[in-house]
Amino acid sequence: xxxxxxxxxxxxxxxxxxxxxxxxxxxxxxxxxxxxxxxxxxxxxxxxxxxxxxxxxxxxxxxxxxxxxxxxxxxxxxxxxxxxxxxxxxxxxxxxxxxxxxxxxxxxxxxxxxxxxxxxxxxxxxxxxxxxxxxxxxxxxxxxxxxxxxxxxxxxxxxxxxxxxxxxxxxxxxxxxxxxxxxxxxxxxxxxxxxxxxxxxxxxxxxxxxxxxxxxxxxxxxxxxxxxxxxxxxxxxxxxxxxxxxxxxxxxxxxxxxxxxxxxxxxxxxxxxxxxxxxxxxxxxxxxxxxxxxxxxxxxxxxxxxxxxxxxxxxxxxxxxxxxxxxxxxxxxxxxxxxxxxxxxxxxxxxxxxxxxxxxxxxxxxxxxxxxxxxxxxxxxxxxxxxxxxxxxxxxxxxxxxxxxxxxxxxxxxxxxxxxxxxxxxxxxxxxxxxxxxxxxxxxxxxxxxxxxxxxxxxxxxxxxxxxxxx
Amino acid sequence: xxxxxxxxxxxxxxxxxxxxxxxxxxxxxxxxxxxxxxxxxxxxxxxxxxxxxxxxxxxxxxxxxxxxxxxxxxxxxxxxxxxxxxxxxxxxxxxxxxxxxxxxxxxxxxxxxxxxxxxxxxxxxxxxxxxxxxxxxxxxxxxxxxxxxxxxxxxxxxxxxxxxxxxxxxxxxxxxxxxxxxxxxxxxxxxxxxxxxxxxxxxxxxxxxxxxxxxxxxxxxxxxxxxxxxxxxxxxxxxxxxxxxxxxxxxxxxxxxxxxxxxxxxxxxxxxxxxxxxxxxxxxxxxxxxxxxxxxxxxxxxxxxxxxxxxxxxxxxxxxxxxxxxxxxxxxxxxxxxxxxxxxxxxxxxxxx
Numbered sequence: 001x002x003x004x005x006x007x008x009x010x011x012x013x014x015x016x017x018x019x020x021x022x023x024x025x026x027x028x029x030x031x032x033x034x035x036x037x038x039x040x041x042x043x044x045x046x047x048x049x050x051x052x053x054x055x056x057x058x059x060x061x062x063x064x065x066x067x068x069x070x071x072x073x074x075x076x077x078x079x080x081x082x083x084x085x086x087x088x089x090x091x092x093x094x095x096x097x098x099x100x101x102x103x104x105x106x107x108x109x110x111x112x113x114x115x116x117x118x119x120x121x122x123x124x125x126x127x128x129x130x131x132x133x134x135x136x137x138x139x140x141x142x143x144x145x146x147x148x149x150x151x152x153x154x155x156x157x158x159x160x161x162x163x164x165x166x167x168x169x170x171x172x173x174x175x176x177x178x179x180x181x182x183x184x185x186x187x188x189x190x191x192x193x194x195x196x197x198x199x200x201x202x203x204x205x206x207x208x209x210x211x212x213x214x215x216x217x218x219x220x221x222x223x224x225x226x227x228x229x230x231x232x233x234x235x236x237x238x239x240x241x242x243x244x245x246x247x248x249x250x251x252x253x254x255x256x257x258x259x260x261x262x263x264x265x266x267x268x269x270x271x272x273x274x275x276x277x278x279x280x281x282x283x284x285x286x287x288x289x290x291x292x293x294x295x296x297x298x299x300x301x302x303x304x305x306x307x308x309x310x311x312x313x314x315x316x317x318x319x320x321x322x323x324x325x326x327x328x329x330x331x332x333x334x335x336x337x338x339x340x341x342x343x344x345x346x347x348x349x350x351x352x353x354x355x356x357x358x359x360x361x362x363x364x365x366x367x368x369x370x371x372x373x374x375x376x377x378x379x380x381x382x383x384x385x386x387x388x389x390x391x392x393x394x395x396x397x398x399x400x401x402x403x404x405x406x407x408x409x410x411x412x413x414x415x416x417x418x419x420x421x422x423x424x425x426x427x428x429x430x431x432x433x434x435x436x437x438x439x440x441x442x443x444x445x446x447x448x449x450x451x452x453x454x455x456x457x458x459x460x461x462x463x464x465x466x467x468x469x470x471x
Numbered sequence: 472x473x474x475x476x477x478x479x480x481x482x483x484x485x486x487x488x489x490x491x492x493x494x495x496x497x498x499x500x501x502x503x504x505x506x507x508x509x510x511x512x513x514x515x516x517x518x519x520x521x522x523x524x525x526x527x528x529x530x531x532x533x534x535x536x537x538x539x540x541x542x543x544x545x546x547x548x549x550x551x552x553x554x555x556x557x558x559x560x561x562x563x564x565x566x567x568x569x570x571x572x573x574x575x576x577x578x579x580x581x582x583x584x585x586x587x588x589x590x591x592x593x594x595x596x597x598x599x600x601x602x603x604x605x606x607x608x609x610x611x612x613x614x615x616x617x618x619x620x621x622x623x624x625x626x627x628x629x630x631x632x633x634x635x636x637x638x639x640x641x642x643x644x645x646x647x648x649x650x651x652x653x654x655x656x657x658x659x660x661x662x663x664x665x666x667x668x669x670x671x672x673x674x675x676x677x678x679x680x681x682x683x684x685x686x687x688x689x690x691x692x693x694x695x696x697x698x699x700x701x702x703x704x705x706x707x708x709x710x711x712x713x714x715x716x717x718x719x720x721x722x723x724x725x726x727x728x729x730x731x732x733x734x735x736x737x738x739x740x741x742x743x744x745x746x747x748x749x750x751x752x753x754x755x756x757x758x759x760x761x762x763x764x765x766x767x768x769x770x771x772x773x774x775x776x777x778x779x780x781x782x783x784x785x786x787x788x789x790x791x792x793x794x795x796x797x798x799x800x801x802x803x804x805x806x807x808x809x810x811x812x813x814x815x816x817x818x819x820x821x822x823x824x
Contacts, residue, residue, distance in 0.1 A: 043587075043588055043592070116812070116815055116816075117808070117811045117812045117815040118812055118815075119773075119805075119808040119809055119811075119812045120773070121773035163777075190654070193681075384473065384476060386476060387473075387475060387476050387479060390476065390479040390480055390483055391479055393483050394479060394482050394483045394486060397483060397486040397487055397490055398486055400490055401486055401489060401490045401493065404490055404493045404494060404497070405493065407497060408493065408496070408497055411497055411500065411501070420498070420501055420502075423497055423498065423501065424498075427494055
């Protein structure tokens, strides 16, 4: 029995070690690719004035769709920021998704809205619209008041009401930099037939000085959790998505800021209302649809258009957010499981989907299993104590190294923090991130797995301070 | 010590050392960058002062002296010339050209030979600003370079539109494929009506749909009214995208004779063509199109109804009268709602789709 247990533990150890080496090898690969991608992007755009895009006669108009649910604290500032974007022709569609607070009233008062007799095509289904409002003072603004149906449903309503061939899905609690659309539209101008979606960088506004809907001064937040998340975002966007984009394997364009071709999104049936990971779900279904149609396409990640968002600053809110993200990931991967290891879907089926399945979906389980087996082996005396300590340190230092590499990518891009002491602080946090915070996140994601199987569909309230108070 | 322990220890030491070096690199890079940026700013300020004086004095000898004085600071001087070159015209630019020719031109030529794309691009950018038509041949050689370099050269050539440069631009356009095709639009757009003849000649030859579409769009954007006939001839093109562009371009050219073609396109089998045609008919304000616009208000397609409604609104009193009439009828609620919305929109205007 003891031999059997030892054999089993040994097999598990090998599995976990293999997982550990593979995941870190992939992350290193992505970072190296990102470095190349970043350099290439910098070279190509160094002598390009994005203001010139503004004057191009062929530039495509964009509908910005911003779903809002109980966002009375940030909605006015966010909409002002959206209306002040630099882009030749665009409209801003704010979809009030059955808010129970004063979101709609604030919008009506602040933007002098009046009820309009707007009629629209119902190409994709969504909950009933109670009213559409327009403003004499802000002709670009359309506010849709509808029955609550969650974010995907609100985006579908926005899609139906939008008039332009490109749409930009943004979170109404996010702030776009003034030239973000000009930068983001570039691939759609260069290759209008192939480019179907593009994503940009999401940064955290906690700690920054925000005025008039724009980030004026970039500073680190004082909140510990927000600082950990800054490192995570660096890794995810600079270290991960640029690299995945270069491998044509990007499966997520962040729901906080993404630009899409409307006709392709509508051909896929718009956003799937049954999911809470609507951003990833749309991209995966777009890939599936375009592969099925045998149409060549590109989904691009542009490393410089920036969208600022507010990170959760309490464990409770953060765990809700991560729980939701993980349930969204599970739902999308399982809904599109036909693509997994399917050569018909090219690199998406053979690499991207399996990568997300093994390392993102099952990752928390394998990691948790690793901690448990580690503890069991030590308790049973099957593992040398020195080896255990050294291996743990290797894991911590490797994690820190990956974060440092992402910080290096930040140094080469426009995403760096200006003060030297910020680099020191972020380095320290990237070291401590691997102790307790990482394990806690693993636990949260494992819980999300069970919540998903229990059929939990809650979005989870996100209590935000508003940009002025964040930090 | 067991081999696995030794291996782990070595891995830890390696990773630790690598991390410390990386951290050190980030910090040192920051410090060096901050220092070099401060130095750059200081030198930039000195050169800027001299260049401004050269522009003010308009004295070639003084400009020559400035060029000689700052020849050794090629990278900063290049940046100053790039910044000033885009904004200064006339005699001032001649002084800048003197400074360029006697200071960084050789440096710039070396950059054009560089293996690094970024350096070649920067070299070309300077050539674009201080381009001397006698150096055409030198730039033509770069037309076989990477697409991005080629495009930069084309942009440089477009600043001096002679028959020869136009011929090079259009030949390059016909040969080129891929993402740069779209970028030619901007180059050609900046050339205005000078490209009328080359476009006409090109359109006589068989062209792929994307390039033909680009020409049609270009004719409307500039606009090149003398080529309206060529556009009208494409109204029966089998490709839907071309017909959409024809309808859009005819709306931009605002030629009354195009109304018949647009009326025909307003009954096209593709709703996208119909939508564009009714929009253009509205812009033409051709009273003969009132019936087809009113009929289009009853189309099953939202965009056709929307554009027809706005088209009628642009027609003046008679168009508004028809809109009000449709808004009062109850047989087709889609047409009624759209008319109401357009009438409402006139009070609370938005941008036309």
